[in-house]
Amino acid sequence: MTDLPDHDVLVLYATETGTAQDAADRAARHLRRLHLKARVLSVDAYPISELIHEPLVLFLISTSGSGSFPRPALPLWTLLLRSDLPHDLFEDLHFAVFGLGDSAYEKFCWPAKLLERRLEGLGGTAVVRRGEGDDQHLLGVDGALLPWLDSLIDVLSEHFPPPPGTPSDIPPPRATFVPASPISGSSDPRLSNPRYHQATLRVNKRVTAEDWWQDVRHFEFEFEREVHYAPGSTASLLPSNPPEAVDAFMEALGWEEQADIPIYVHPNLGDQTLPTFLPSPSTSTTLRCLLTHHLSILSVPRRAFWECLVHWLENTELSDEKDKVLEWLSEDGGDDLAFYTTHPRRTTLECLAEFTSARGKIPPEYVFDLVPGMREREFSIAGSSKKHPNTLHLLIAIVKYRTKFIKAPRKGVATSWLAGLEPGTRLVVGINPPQLALPAPSTPMILVGPGTGVAPMRAVVEDRVVSGAMGVCLLIFVFVMLVDDICIETVLYFGCRSAGKDQYYAEEWRSYEREGRLVYRLAASRDPPASTSGESEKTGKTYVQDLIVQDGPRVWDMLRRGGVVFISGSSNKMPAAVRAVLRSVGEREGGMSEEEAREWVERAEREGRVVEECWS
Ligand SMILES: Cc1cc2nc3c(=O)[nH]c(=O)nc-3n(C[C@H](O)[C@H](O)[C@H](O)COP(=O)(O)OP(=O)(O)OC[C@H]3O[C@@H](n4cnc5c(N)ncnc54)[C@H](O)[C@@H]3O)c2cc1C
Ligand SMILES: Cc1cc2nc3c(=O)[nH]c(=O)nc-3n(C[C@H](O)[C@H](O)[C@H](O)COP(=O)(O)O)c2cc1C
Structure with a gap:
């Protein structure tokens, strides 16, 4: 590792929603302390075959549904899994992995664990142990990221001692604005x-x-x-930001006069990323356009916002703005920063309305350092x-x-x-493309989609109904009953709070049910039972998992015959509760032991017969 050419470190991130990208930018800024130059890239923008030539690579990798790799990392992971790779493939590679996840999920930071193990298995050397950032931490991902980066810097500083003196200058902005000719209609x-x-x-x-x-x-x-x-x-x-928010943002920073001047955006730093969908450097834009379409001014500001803003803040008679932010950014200040921003979900715009001493001082080029890209x-x-x-x-x-x-x-x-x-x-x-490979129409399907989780279920049900209807046209009359049998193998468990208030697409489900194409099971969690309310659809306080338990024999029969379960919706406790009742069905109806039932459900997941698509 002592022969890093040009002190070059590759920082690869794999993200779904931008947090790992932000962490990668932060890692690159940390490396500047040792005068190490980083290249920060999304893993899908990097030619993977080059990896064997890299001396030092940091991986910042988030976790997607069911502990899977985020989409941009799938080609890398598929390649690393090849059985014909030599065991010493990465003998010259030094690396470090930081995972981003949420310990509320069963498979916490799974891809980071797998990646670290596989790289070591292929001869790579981890320079520090894997770090794991957790959404559940009071400070979010930063709770583990900052200590991990510090330990990385400690190890690297043995090889690359920091030059004397600490630079306190304001770093250059990520992008330069170059005056441009007026905007001509450019395509997205x-x-x-x-x-x-x-x-x-x-x-x-x-x-x-x-x-x-x-x-x-x-x-x-x-x-x-x-x-x-x-x-x-x-x-x-x-999404785009509303015009009044964009105006307020520019006013808060004193940028009004530059709002509509045509500019080209030229990337300035190789070690800091820019928003993904920016106009190309040869397409003119304006600050207003950037703030409307490309920057997330209404999200909760990340630490990087304060680290940038603090350079221009001052203590005033009214408020010690600079001291306050420096305190938040200090080793012990993280909790207070979280109480000011993350917990009340204060937006960047609202923060700027309270911290006013930087107004008129920050060059607009710093907008990408202040605000993350719109995702x-x-x-x-x-x-x-x-x-x-x-x-x-x-x-x-x-x-x-x-x-x-x-x-x-x-x-x-x-x-x-x-x-x-x-x-x-x-x-x-x-x-x-979908996570779920839709099985043949003859395969029984159990769809569990409470709330807006019913969205993909509507696509599945419609697809199976249309496939069934096409079958009816093609097959002679005697097979019609058979085709109907195929379609009725779809059971939909829908959960809402109140049958009369938030039962989406109710008419459609009832109509498919009347036609014998769907079994529709409704769980309304806040309705009184039908006997007390007098309304036949009211189910009493029931959740989807309760109905699956009630339907144990049918569910077991469908699964025994190779049925597929598709779970979608909120990633709170629902997916785990559904898995738990599937295990209990295996125990009660299939006579399995607890251990066998657990293995049965896990195998079904591995084989793509239990598929989950949930979101927070
Ligand atoms: C694969 C996938 C499929 C999806 N499908 C759908 C779908 O079909 N329908 C659908 O509506 N959404 C769906 N989503 C979610 C969707 O992508 C957005 O995350 C969601 O709509 C919120 O976006 P937003 O920009 O309005 O909210 P944001 O501005 O991103 O704010 C959302 C954040 O606000 C916070 N928050 C939200 N509610 C609360 C609360 N009550 N208390 C405290 N904090 C809160 C949480 O931190 C949350 O992460 C899906 C997500 C994924 C990953
Ligand atoms: C739909 C969804 C599924 C998730 N599944 C998991 C999971 O199985 N395990 C885990 O540790 N974290 C999981 N997470 C948490 C994310 O990995 C975590 O929020 C991370 O910080 C996101 O980073 P990103 O913005 O770079 O994608 C999930 C988040 C979402 C939105």
């Missing part, structure tokens, strides 16, 4: 990727009762070209493209909640933007 860079499509919003309709606390909407978008997708696919949407949000597609050709259906809960200490409600960035879109709005939609 995403459209050069075949995954993305232009679409027009046609329907934006509330599907919860008007007097219900939660606003959940059904959206329909019409594609401008032919687009096909399989059930279980998701759609990616990049896409993923939504399960709520319809089959066989049933709704060239149309995309989504079922989306509009995020709005309150926290202690701040009066104004907190609003989800993407869902508030979506809720405000008028039919006729054109936007760009990304389509992502």
Whole structure:
């Protein structure tokens, strides 16, 4: 490791929602202390075959559903799993792995564990033990990241002693703004990727009762070209910030006069990333456009925001702004920073409204150092493209909640933007392939989709119904009953709070049930039982897992015959509770021991017969 060419460290990150990217940028800034130069790249933007030539690589890797690798890391992992790789392949590689995860999930930071073990198995040397950042930590990922980076720097400083004196200068910005000619209509860079499509919003309709606390909407978008997708696919949407928030942000920093000046954005630093979907360096844009479409000014600020802002803050007669932030950034200040920002979910814009002494001092080029890039949000597609050709259906809960200490409600960035879109709005939609490989129509399917988790189930049910209907056309009459038998092997467990208020697509499920194409099981967790309410649909306080227990013999029979379980929805306790009742079905109906039932469900998961797609 003593012969690092040009003191070069490769920092690879794999992220779904941007946290690992932020951590990679932070790691690169730490390495500057030793005058080590880092290249920070998303793992899918790096030619993996080059890895054997790298002397030192840091991996910052988050964890996706069911402990899986985040999508950008899948090619790397597939390659590393090849059985023909020599055991000394990475004998010259020094590496360190930091995982990002949430210990509320069963498979906490699983990809980081697997990656570290595999790299060592192939001859690589870990320079420090793996670190594991946990969303559950009071300080979030930082709780483990900062100590891990410190221990990394300790080890590396033995090889690369830091030069004397600590630089206290303001680091250069990540990007330079170059004056440009006025903006000429430029196309969205995403459209050069075949995954993305232009679409027009046609329907934006509330599907919860008007007097219900939660606003959940059904959206329909019409594609401008032919687009096909399989059930279980998701759609990616990049939200925008509202104009009044953009104006307020520029006012808070004194950037109003530069808002509409045409500029080119030129990357400045190889060791810090820029938002993914920026216009190319030869396409002109404006600060207003960047703040509207590319920067997340309404999210909770990360530590990097304060580390940047503090350079320009001052102590004033009214408030010791600089001292306060320096204290938050000190070794013992993390809790106070979390109490100010993370816990009340204070937005970057709200923080700037309170810390005003930097106004007019920060050059706008620092905007990428202050604010993270806007990230896409993923939504399960709520319809089959066989049933709704060239149309995309989504079922989306509009995020709005309150926290202690701040009066104004907190609003989800993407869902508030979506809720405000008028039919006729054109936007760009990304389509992502499904986790679930839909089994043959003859395979029994158990769909467990409480709340908006029912979105992908609608796609699956419609697909199976359409496949069944096509069968009816093709087969002679005597087989019609058989085809119906095939379709009835779909059981949907839907959970809501109240049958009359938030039971999405109820009419459709009932209609499929009448046609014998679906068994629909409704669990309403807040309704009084039907006998006391007088309404036949009210199930009493029931959850989806209770119904699975009630249906034990049928569930066992379907699973015994190779049935597939698809679980979708909130990643709170529901997926674990469903797995637990599947185990209990194995014990009660299949006569298995506790251990056998656990192994049975785990095997079904490994073989893709229990699939989960959940989100927080
Ligand atoms: C594979 C996948 C499929 C998905 N499918 C769907 C879908 O079909 N329908 C759907 O509605 N969503 C779906 N989501 C979730 C969706 O991607 C967004 O995360 C969600 O809509 C919120 O986005 P937002 O930008 O409005 O909220 P953000 O601005 O990102 O804010 C969300 C954050 O706010 C905080 N928060 C939210 N509610 C509360 C609360 N009550 N108390 C405290 N903090 C809170 C949490 O930290 C949460 O992470 C899916 C996610 C994934 C990963
Ligand atoms: C849908 C979803 C599934 C997740 N599943 C797991 C998991 O199985 N194990 C885990 O440790 N963390 C899990 N997490 C937590 C993330 O790994 C964690 O929030 C991480 O900081 C996200 O990093 P990223 O923004 O770079 O993707 C999950 C998060 C989401 C949204």
